[in-house]
Amino acid sequence: MTQLENRRKMEALLTVCFHGERHNASKQGIDGLVMDNNSPASAAPDLDEISEERLLLERLRGIEDDLTGVYSIHIRLSALRPGNRKPHFTRIAVRAFDFVTENFDATLYEFSNCDLLLLCNYVPIEEVDPSISKVRALFSEDPLTKAEEGSKDDIFATWYDLAQEEDYENFIALITDLEAEAEERRKRTAEDKAAEKYRYLPGVPLDPSNLAAINDIMSESRISDLIQLQSAIQIKPKAKGKLLFREHYVSMTGLQKRVAPDVNLFGSVWLFQYLTETLDRRVLAVIGRRDFSALDSPISLNLNLSTILSKEFQKFHQSVEENAFKVVVELQMIDIFTDMGGYFYARDFLKELGYRVLVDGVNPLSLQYFKPGVLKADFVKIGWGREFLSEIPGANKNEMQDVMDRTGKSKIILGRVDTEKAVEWALNFGISRFQGHYIDTIVDAMRAKEII
Amino acid sequence: MARAPDSHKMLPSQENLLVDYVRRLEDHKEGRKALHIKLSALKPYNRREQHVRAAANNFEPFIKDLDGQLFSLKNSDFFFIYKQDIQSALDTLVQQVRYMFSDDPLFEKGVDKDHGDFTDWYDAEADFDKILKLVQRLAEAEHRRQEETHDKRQNTRSALKARQEKGDPLTPEVLGRVETSLSRADLSNLVRRQFVCLINKQMTPEQRFSELYISIKDLRETLLPGVNLLSNPWLFQHLTETLDRRMLAMLSKTDTLTISGDISFNMNVSTLLAAEFLNFDDNITAARRGAMIIEVQKQDIFADIGAYLFAREFVHEKGYRVCLDGLSYKTLSMVDRERLGVDFVKLVWDPEMGDQNEEEKEKFVEEINKIGRGRVILCRVDNREAIDFGKSMGIELFQGRFVENLIAENNRRFELLRLKRRMERSEMHEG
Numbered sequence: 001m002t003q004l005e006n007r008r009k010m011e012a013l014l015t016v017c018f019h020g021e022r023h024n025a026s027k028q029g030i031d032g033l034v035m036d037n038n039s040p041a042s043a044a045p046d047l048d049e050i051s052e053e054r055l056l057l058e059r060l061r062g063i064e065d066d067l068t069g070v071y072s073i074h075i076r077l078s079a080l081r082p083g084n085r086k087p088h089f090t091r092i093a094v095r096a097f098d099f100v101t102e103n104f105d106a107t108l109y110e111f112s113n114c115d116l117l118l119l120c121n122y123v124p125i126e127e128v129d130p131s132i133s134k135v136r137a138l139f140s141e142d143p144l145t146k147a148e149e150g151s152k153d154d155i156f157a158t159w160y161d162l163a164q165e166e167d168y169e170n171f172i173a174l175i176t177d178l179e180a181e182a183e184e185r186r187k188r189t190a191e192d193k194a195a196e197k198y199r200y201l202p203g204v205p206l207d208p209s210n211l212a213a214i215n216d217i218m219s220e221s222r223i224s225d226l227i228q229l230q231s232a233i234q235i236k237p238k239a240k241g242k243l244l245f246r247e248h249y250v251s252m253t254g255l256q257k258r259v260a261p262d263v264n265l266f267g268s269v270w271l272f273q274y275l276t277e278t279l280d281r282r283v284l285a286v287i288g289r290r291d292f293s294a295l296d297s298p299i300s301l302n303l304n305l306s307t308i309l310s311k312e313f314q315k316f317h318q319s320v321e322e323n324a325f326k327v328v329v330e331l332q333m334i335d336i337f338t339d340m341g342g343y344f345y346a347r348d349f350l351k352e353l354g355y356r357v358l359v360d361g362v363n364p365l366s367l368q369y370f371k372p373g374v375l376k377a378d379f380v381k382i383g384w385g386r387e388f389l390s391e392i393p394g395a396n397k398n399e400m401q402d403v404m405d406r407t408g409k410s411k412i413i414l415g416r417v418d419t420e421k422a423v424e425w426a427l428n429f430g431i432s433r434f435q436g437h438y439i440d441t442i443v444d445a446m447r448a449k450e451i452i
Numbered sequence: 453m454a455r456a457p458d459s460h461k462m463l464p465s466q467e468n469l470l471v472d473y474v475r476r477l478e479d480h481k482e483g484r485k486a487l488h489i490k491l492s493a494l495k496p497y498n499r500r501e502q503h504v505r506a507a508a509n510n511f512e513p514f515i516k517d518l519d520g521q522l523f524s525l526k527n528s529d530f531f532f533i534y535k536q537d538i539q540s541a542l543d544t545l546v547q548q549v550r551y552m553f554s555d556d557p558l559f560e561k562g563v564d565k566d567h568g569d570f571t572d573w574y575d576a577e578a579d580f581d582k583i584l585k586l587v588q589r590l591a592e593a594e595h596r597r598q599e600e601t602h603d604k605r606q607n608t609r610s611a612l613k614a615r616q617e618k619g620d621p622l623t624p625e626v627l628g629r630v631e632t633s634l635s636r637a638d639l640s641n642l643v644r645r646q647f648v649c650l651i652n653k654q655m656t657p658e659q660r661f662s663e664l665y666i667s668i669k670d671l672r673e674t675l676l677p678g679v680n681l682l683s684n685p686w687l688f689q690h691l692t693e694t695l696d697r698r699m700l701a702m703l704s705k706t707d708t709l710t711i712s713g714d715i716s717f718n719m720n721v722s723t724l725l726a727a728e729f730l731n732f733d734d735n736i737t738a739a740r741r742g743a744m745i746i747e748v749q750k751q752d753i754f755a756d757i758g759a760y761l762f763a764r765e766f767v768h769e770k771g772y773r774v775c776l777d778g779l780s781y782k783t784l785s786m787v788d789r790e791r792l793g794v795d796f797v798k799l800v801w802d803p804e805m806g807d808q809n810e811e812e813k814e815k816f817v818e819e820i821n822k823i824g825r826g827r828v829i830l831c832r833v834d835n836r837e838a839i840d841f842g843k844s845m846g847i848e849l850f851q852g853r854f855v856e857n858l859i860a861e862n863n864r865r866f867e868l869l870r871l872k873r874r875m876e877r878s879e880m881h882e883g
Contacts, residue, residue, distance in 0.1 A: 083758045088725045095730070134769055141761045206629035208690070215624060269722075269755055270693075273687040274624070337751040338685050340783050366757045370786045438576050 041236040053110040053179035069122040070162040078113040096134040110183040205267025226254040232435035240452040245298035280307040288316040292323035300328035324354030331360035373406040384422045467591035470523040481576035488572040493526040499528040518878040526619035596710040621683035648851045696723040716745035724763040741771035801838045
C-alpha cells in the first residue's frame with residue numbers, strides 16, 4: 001500500500017459522491033474472521049480500565065456495516081525520539097485536533113503508547129490536513145517527521161481509507177496489535193518503565209519542601225562507594241588505544257536509593273542542579289584524599305562553576321597542586337549558559353592552575369543550535385544519539401563537518417557510545433576520542449591484549 | 453530570570469517650562485506683566501498641597517480666557533505672566549489669596565504690596581532681564597534639589613543592595629515559604645513596565661513594545677527583606693516558574709493590568725508547556741496573542757533544547773512572537789537566531805563592548821546583521837554611550853533606564869510644543 005496513492009484515492013472518493021461502493025460479501029467474511037480471531041471483545045472488559053484502543057475497536061464494530069466515507073489517520077508519536085515523547089507534549093499535540101473534533105464527525109483516540117488516532121466520518125480532507133501539519137510542525141526537529149508527507153517513507157502519519165478492503169484489514173490488524181500491547185504495558189511493572197523513559201527515576205518530583213531534607217541527608221551520607229569510573233580513550237592507528245582519562249561520577253540511581261528513595265531527583269531541572277552543588281563538595285572531599293603524585297592516569301570530575309570558586313575546591317587544589325595536569329574538570333552546558341561570564345572566568349582560573357577543562361552536556365540536537373568552539377575548552381564531549389544516523393544520509397554531513405572543524409577534531413570526545421556504528425560514524429569525521437558502554441568493552445579487550 | 457531594573461521617570465518640570473516660556477516672551481513682552489507669589493514664605497502647614505491647589509484655582513478664569521499663564525513651582529511659589537488689561541481684576545485676586553493665608557505669621561508684620569515678602573510684580577518690558585534671571589535661578593535651585601534627592605535615593609538603594617548582596621542566601625526552606633505565599637499573593641503592584649524603542653538620529657524614541665516584569669527588587673523588599681533571592685541561580689530559576697504563573701494570572705485579568713500596545717513578558721519553557729499557559733491561551737483572543745512577545749532565557753532554551761523547540765513551534769503557531777533574552781556580546785555569536793526561530797534577541801549592554809578592537813567590532817557588526825538589525829534589542833541601556841555604541845554597530849532597538857528618560861524628555865518636548873501653540877493662539881486672539 002503506498003500512502004500517496006491511498007490519499008489520492010480517498011480524496012477522489014470524498015469529493016465525488018460515493019454510494020454503493022460497499023464491500024462485497026467475501027470481504028465481509030474476511031473482516032469477520034479477522035475480528036473474531038484477534039478482537040479481545042469476547043473477554044469481559046474491566047469497566048474501570050477500558051483502553052482507548054479497545055474503545056476504538058468497539059466503535060469500529062458498531063459501524064462496520066457501512067464504512068462509506070470513514071477514514072482514519074494514525075499518528076505515530078510512539079516512534080518519536082524518547083525526549084519528544086513526553087506527556088505534556090502529547091497534551092499540546094492533542095489540542096491541534098480540537099477544531100476537527102468539535103466541528104465534524106471525528107473522534108480522537110489517545111493510545112497508551114502515546115500514538116494518536118483520528119477517526120473521521122465524512123470529514124473533508126482539507127479540514128483535517130491543517131491539524132496534521134500542526135502536529136508535524138510541533139515535532140519538526142524529530143527525524144520521524146522529516147519524510148515528505150504522504151510519501152511511503154512517511155511513518156509519522158498513516159492514512160487508512162476504511163471503505164477499502166485492504167486498508168480496513170490492515171487497520172484492524174494494527175489496532176488489535178496496539179490493543180494487545182496496551183494490555184501488556186498495563187501489566188508491566190514500574191521498574192520496566194524506568195528503563196524505557198528518558199531520564200526517568202521513580203518517585204514524587206523534587207520540590208522546595210523535600211529539597212532541604214534531601215540536601216541535608218546528602219551532606220552526611222557516604223558517597224565514596226557510589227563513585228563509578230568510565231574511561232575515555234583515543235583510538236590510534238593499528239587498533240591501538242590511549243587512555244585519556246577516567247571519569248569519576250556519582251551513580252544517580254544509587255544516590256537516589258540512598259538519600260531519597262521516594263523522590264525523583266530529576267523531577268525539577270533547577271532543583272537537581274542545586275543538589276549537584278552539594279554533591280560536588282562531597283566528591284571533592286572524597287577524591288581530594290587521594291595521592292595525586294602517585295596517580296598513573298588522569299581523572300575527570302563533574303563540577304559546577306560555583307564549586308570552582310568555593311573553599312572546598314581550594315582545599316582540593318592544595319592536595320592536587322602540581323599534579324593539576326592529571327585532572328580534567330567537566331562543566332555542564334546548562335551551567336555555562338546560566339553564567340557565561342562565570343564560565344570564562346572559571347576556565348581561565350582552572351587553566352592557570354594547570355587543570356584541563358571539558359564542556360559536557362552537548363548533544364546532536366544542541367550542536368545544531370550553537371557552536372561550542374567559542375567556549376575554547378580543552379575538550380567538548382558530545383553525547384552520541386541515534387539522530388546522528390537517522391538523518392537523511394549526507395544531508396547534514398557538511399554542516400556537521402563544519403561544526404567539528406570549528407570546534408577542533410582533537411578536542412571532541414564522542415560520549416555515550418553504545419554501538420560500533422557510533423565509532424564508525426565519528427571516525428568518518430576524523431573524531432578519534434570516545435567514551436561509553438561500548439568503549440568500556442573495547443578498553444577491557446585492549447587491556448587484555450595490553451595495547452592500551 | 454533577569455528582570456530589568458526599575459526606572460525613574462522624569463516629568464517635565466514647571467521650572468524648566470517657565471524658563472522656556474520666559475525666553476519666548478522676549479518677542480512678545482509688550483503689554484505683559486509678571487507676578488511672583490511666594491507661597492514658599494508661608495509656614496509649611498499653610499502650604500500643603502490642598503492649599504496650593506485652592507490658591508491656583510483662583511487663576512483659572514484668566515487662564516481660560518487666555519489672559520495669562522500660571523506656573524506652579526516645586527517650592528509652592530506661583531509665577532503668573534499676564535496681559536496688563538487684567539491688572540485690576542488680578543489685584544482683587546491677590547487680595548483673596550492673601551486673605552486665604554491671613555492667619556500665617558508672614559502677614560502679622562504687614563507686608564508691603566510691591567517687592568514685599570509675599571508678592572513681586574514685574575513689567576515684562578522694563579524688567580525682562582530681571583525676570584529671566586529670576587526664573588533661571590528658580591530652575592537651577594529645583595534642579596539641584598532633585599539631584600540631591602536622587603543621590604540620596606541612589607545611596608539608599610545601593611546601600612540596600614549591598615546589604616542584600618551580603619544578605620542571607622536563599623535556602624530551599626525559604627524558597628518553599630516564598631513560593632507558597634506567592635501562590636496566593638496579588639503581585640499587580642510589583643509589575644513594572646519598560647519600553648523597547650526604536651531610536652532615530654534625533655534621539656527620539658519610538659515605542660515598539662513594552663516589557664512587563666515583576667520587580668525582583670521590590671518583591672524582595674516586600675516579601676523577604678534581608679534575603680538575597682539571586683544568591684543561588686538554580687533556586688531563583690525555580691522561583692521564576694512560580695512568578696510565571698502569577699504573571700499569567702494577572703495577564704488573564706485585564707482589569708488588573710491596564711495594557712496598551714504590544715507587550716512582552718518572561719516565561720520559562722516549562723511554563724509554556726504547563727496547564728497554566730494552556731488555560732491562559734484558551735482565554736485570550738487571537739488578536740491579543742499577536743500583540744504578545746514571550747521572552748525566554750538562553751539557559752532555559754539550552755537546558756532542554758527539544759522542549760524549547762516544541763514550545764516555540766506551539767506558541768508561534770498560536771501567533772505569539774518569541775524573544776531570546778539574556779545574551780551577552782560574548783555569547784551572541786554562539787547562537788543561530790534563525791534556527792532557533794526567535795523573532796527578537798536581547799543583548800545585555802556592557803561597557804566592555806565599546807573596548808573591543810576594530811576586528812572584533814567588525815565581527816560584531818556582522819553578527820548583528822546576520823541576526824537582523826531590527827531584531828536585536830540592546831537592553832539595560834543606562835547611558836547615552838550605550839545608544840551611541842549600539843547605533844554605530846547597526847542596532848536599532850533599545851531598552852533600559854536611559855530609554856525611559858528619553859521617553860520622558862520627549863514628553864516634555866511635546867508639553868513645550870503645546871504651550872507654544874497656546875501662546876500663539878493667545879496672540880492670534882489678541883490680534
